[in-house]
Amino acid sequence: MVTADAVVGRSSGVLWRTGPFGVVLLAPAMDRPVVVAGSGAALWESLVVARPARDVVAELSARFGVDPVTVEHDVMPVLEHLVELGACEVVE
Amino acid sequence: MTSPVLDRLVAVGLGPVGSPEVPGTGWTHVWADARDERVEALVGVALTTGALALPAGLEAEVIDAWALRMQSCVQLERVALEAAAELDSIGAEFRILKGTAVAHLDYPDPSWRGFGDLDLLVRGEDYDRVVERLCAAGARRRSAEIRPGFDRRYGKGVCLIREDGAQIDVHRTLATGPFGITVAVDDLFAPPQHFRLAGVELPALPRDLRFLHACLHAVLGDSPPRVAALRDVVQIGTHPDLDARTVLRIASSWRVGAVVARAVEEASTRFGVPLADLGAWARGYRPSRFEERALAAYLGPDRSYARQMVAAVGALPGMRAKLEYVRTMARPDPDYLGARDGSYRARARRAFASRPSGGRRR
Numbered sequence: 001m002v003t004a005d006a007v008v009g010r011s012s013g014v015l016w017r018t019g020p021f022g023v024v025l026l027a028p029a030m031d032r033p034v035v036v037a038g039s040g041a042a043l044w045e046s047l048v049v050a051r052p053a054r055d056v057v058a059e060l061s062a063r064f065g066v067d068p069v070t071v072e073h074d075v076m077p078v079l080e081h082l083v084e085l086g087a088c089e090v091v092e
Numbered sequence: 093m094t095s096p097v098l099d100r101l102v103a104v105g106l107g108p109v110g111s112p113e114v115p116g117t118g119w120t121h122v123w124a125d126a127r128d129e130r131v132e133a134l135v136g137v138a139l140t141t142g143a144l145a146l147p148a149g150l151e152a153e154v155i156d157a158w159a160l161r162m163q164s165c166v167q168l169e170r171v172a173l174e175a176a177a178e179l180d181s182i183g184a185e186f187r188i189l190k191g192t193a194v195a196h197l198d199y200p201d202p203s204w205r206g207f208g209d210l211d212l213l214v215r216g217e218d219y220d221r222v223v224e225r226l227c228a229a230g231a232r233r234r235s236a237e238i239r240p241g242f243d244r245r246y247g248k249g250v251c252l253i254r255e256d257g258a259q260i261d262v263h264r265t266l267a268t269g270p271f272g273i274t275v276a277v278d279d280l281f282a283p284p285q286h287f288r289l290a291g292v293e294l295p296a297l298p299r300d301l302r303f304l305h306a307c308l309h310a311v312l313g314d315s316p317p318r319v320a321a322l323r324d325v326v327q328i329g330t331h332p333d334l335d336a337r338t339v340l341r342i343a344s345s346w347r348v349g350a351v352v353a354r355a356v357e358e359a360s361t362r363f364g365v366p367l368a369d370l371g372a373w374a375r376g377y378r379p380s381r382f383e384e385r386a387l388a389a390y391l392g393p394d395r396s397y398a399r400q401m402v403a404a405v406g407a408l409p410g411m412r413a414k415l416e417y418v419r420t421m422a423r424p425d426p427d428y429l430g431a432r433d434g435s436y437r438a439r440a441r442r443a444f445a446s447r448p449s450g451g452r453r454r
Binding site: 012013014015016017018019020021022024025026028032033035 | 133136139140155156158159162163165166167169170201202203289290291
């Protein structure tokens with residue numbers, strides 16, 4: 001479970017591309033790449049440096065001018081999914 | 093030859109964006125060419141930067157194809173990391189060539205440059221054990237060697253296919269035939285330029301050699317040249333840090349001036365982008381007799397692998413080396429012959445018969 005206080009960053013062994021298609025990710029434990037569409041690319045960009053999930057939410061909220069609660073609702077499951085895939089890791 | 097519309101789309105990012113291309117009914121052919129040429133990514137960039145206008149359904153098709161190509165690229169990057177670990181484990185020096193390296197080192201973003209295989213350069217003395225190692229790890233040769241040791245000595249390299257279908261081209265030099273022989277392969281192991289994949293630093297050719305390789309690949313790899321290969325020529329050739337004097341010095345020592353001049357002229361014309369000093373040099377370049385003869389083996393309807401291999405005789409230094417090469421070509425391995433269903437000798441005869449004037453002996 002990724003909490004708002006958890007510091008999350010990209011895993012070091014992940015291969016990726018971003019674009020209008022979202023983010024293409026291939027982590028070491030994955031058999032084949034996945035595409036995280038929608039806000040995936042923006043989320044991936046915001047994880048260039050490991051940081052608390054709540055800061056990621058705040059940044060995306062400010063960037064897109066969307067209410068933080070709505071952003072948190074959208075982003076936390078994606079973040080959770082990325083950690084499960086091994087593309088991201090909780091660093092502390 | 094691709095359509096002028098596709099050429100303009102592939103030129104995205106090389107100059108200011110003008111009014112968007114609106115391909116209309118010709119789009120089906122443009123898009124088929126784009127996929128065939130593996131430039132879905134550049135078409136995607138053109139779409140998202142306003143250089144291309146399409147109806148919504150077709151936009152989605154382009155974006156989906158771009159995503160698919162990028163999935164293939166990251167899978168090939170995993171192959172690169174695995175191959176690099178195999179080569180490191182046997183102490184074989186290598187360089188990553190072409191798309192995998194160029195995407196990271198030369199384009200504004202690696203998502204702009206798609207690629208369809210992995211290209212590795214290794215030293216001739218390491219060649220056999222590298223191929224053996226990669227085959228032990230599950231790859232297989234796509235074609236047999238003319239004779240054991242031929243590739244290590246004279247060949248461009250070999251194509252290996254992994255169990256997952258990924259293709260690894262192991263290169264000993266940068267071209268088949270005569271220009272593959274005139275390339276001074278030790279030059280290719282000059283201090284590398286590195287790029288990072290998944291936290292691992294991988295060695296590539298330095299920029300001047302990447303540019304020369306792009307020129308050789310564009311002109312010698314296919315006739316007519318593939319549009320992605322020409323885009324690489326312009327992409328690397330317009331970089332402000334490219335040292336034209338170094339490029340031309342090496343081109344002269346490799347006897348590939350005619351190839352570089354042709355690549356520069358063709359790429360500049362196709363994309364309408366001048367290559368400053370290199371462009372002026374290319375326009376005034378006069379190829380040597382050797383270059384003219386050698387280049388003829390790669391161009392036009394008579395282009396063939398057999399013809400390039402026969403033309404390579406002229407690039408070998410000294411009579412002893414030429415005789416040894418011809419003897420090797422004349423006595424191919426039974427496995428190699430068996431895979432060709434008797435066509436090898438017929439193709440070799442045709443290739444000798446079609447040598448350029450002046451090269452024919454009675």
